[in-house]
Amino acid sequence: MDATIPSRQKVMKDHKDAGGFTAAVFPIHYPRPLFRAYNVLPVEVWGPPKADPHLWEAHLQTYTCSVIRNGLSFFIAGGLDGVDMLVVPHCCDTLQGLGSILQNYLPQNKRVLTLYIPRDSREIDINYLAREMKILSGRIGEVTGTELDESKLIKCIDEEDRSNAIVGRMFQQRTQLSCSDREFYEIIRSREYLPADAFITLVEGFMARAKNQDGGRIPVVISGIIPEPMDIFNSLNGIGLTVVGDDLFTTGRRIYSRSDSTDPWTRMSEMIIKGPPDSTRGNFLTNRVKYLVDLTKESGARGVIFYHVKFCEPEQFYYPALKKGLENAGIPSVLVEAEIGDPLPGQVVTRLEAFKEVIS
Numbered sequence: 041m042d043a044t045i046p047s048r049q050k051v052m053k054d055h056k057d058a059g060g061f062t063a064a065v066f067p068i069h070y071p072r073p074l075f076r077a078y079n080v081l082p083v084e085v086w087g088p089p090k091a092d093p094h095l096w097e098a099h100l101q102t103y104t105c106s107v108i109r110n111g112l113s114f115f116i117a118g119g120l121d122g123v124d125m126l127v128v129p130h131c132c133d134t135l136q137g138l139g140s141i142l143q144n145y146l147p148q149n150k151r152v153l154t155l156y157i158p159r160d161s162r163e164i165d166i167n168y169l170a171r172e173m174k175i176l177s178g179r180i181g182e183v184t185g186t187e188l189d190e191s192k193l194i195k196c197i198d199e200e201d202r203s204n205a206i207v208g209r210m211f212q213q214r215t216q217l218s219c220s221d222r223e224f225y226e227i228i229r230s231r232e233y234l235p236a237d238a239f240i241t242l243v244e245g246f247m248a249r250a251k252n253q254d255g256g257r258i259p260v261v262i263s264g265i266i267p268e269p270m271d272i273f274n275s276l277n278g279i280g281l282t283v284v285g286d287d288l289f290t291t292g293r294r295i296y297s298r299s300d301s302t303d304p305w306t307r308m309s310e311m312i313i314k315g316p317p318d319s320t321r322g323n324f325l326t327n328r329v330k331y332l333v334d335l336t337k338e339s340g341a342r343g344v345i346f347y348h349v350k351f352c353e354p355e356q357f358y359y360p361a362l363k364k365g366l367e368n369a370g371i372p373s374v375l376v377e378a379e380i381g382d383p384l385p386g387q388v389v390t391r392l393e394a395f396k397e398v399i400s
């Protein structure tokens with residue numbers, strides 16, 4: 041299906057040329073609307089696949105995930121030289137370590153902004169994160185030399201709510217869209233760098249061209265961190281599988297629901313705290329199991345593919361309970377691992393082919 045997605049470099053250049061700022065944001069959760077309210081374009085860094093595979097070696101242990109290895113290599117190679125600030129949310133120990141390296145152990149002069157995401161979802165956690173965001177806001181203001189306009193912030197939050205709703209709709213209507221999984225995910229993942237209004241326009245155009253057509257593939261849920269290499273989707277479709285439910289950090293676990301609060305800080309905080317349960321926010325195993333079982337049943341999927349990045353401790357910790365919970369609900373699953381920047385391993389394809397036989 042034909043859809044022109046502007047490149048990351050072009051979007052960043054256009055934004056800078058128009059007088060805006062840019063921020064390189066490491067995974068996972070952060071308040072997009074807050075950056076936009078300061079005219080800062082947040083551009084996410086999920087371990088760029090083409091990063092030099094060795095530059096990180098002097099700074100990280102060999103058992104660090106490729107999201108962080110590649111992200112740090114990309115930074116050292118100068119890939120982030122053009123941005124005005126770096127943002128490292130403390131979503132896991134590895135990200136926290138990266139924040140320290142960038143702040144204290146590498147000779148570099150970019151401002152590094154951090155944000156601590158609470159590991160629970162009580163009222164006190166919502167208030168804590170709201171306060172963290174106010175501190176972050178002050179730091180963004182220092183870098184940009186501007187002050188926050190709260191009415192603009194509210195508009196940006198409204199836009200983010202629309203953006204979340206439209207991604208949710210894309211998944212609900214997935215089986216009616218006449219496109220490959222790869223095309224579908226290329227559209228959705230442009231959210232990692234497009235301004236919200238441009239993203240919404242792009243998706244609306246894409247959805248309008250959708251035809252009522254069932255490709256006849258077997259529906260599955262994908263769970264994990266990031267769909268890299270994106271060839272995974274070519275393989276899935278080639279085997280006869282299609283993704284109808286998403287529990288990935290890059291996408292499904294960041295479809296935040298709308299908050300009822302009238303306070304913009306609470307709204308942004310609740311977006312994240314009340315989002316789909318995930319391993320990095322320390323949600324109860326039972327909540328993760330229930331969420332994944334419900335997602336599978338509601339999307340009509342016949343099984344779950346755990347698509348893990350090697351050395352991701354939060355995901356590995358949750359996996360045994362998730363597998364068992366799915367088994368108890370009569371839902372088959374399979375675990376495969378891949379590395380950002382590497383070709384899709386042949387053994388992954390073989391395991392997926394065998395899984396297809398199980399769920400056919």
Ligand code: SF4
Pocket residue numbers: 067105106107108131132133134135265320349351352353354355
């Ligand atoms: S959540 Fe996993 S993949 Fe993501 S940065 Fe942390 S360890 Fe790496």
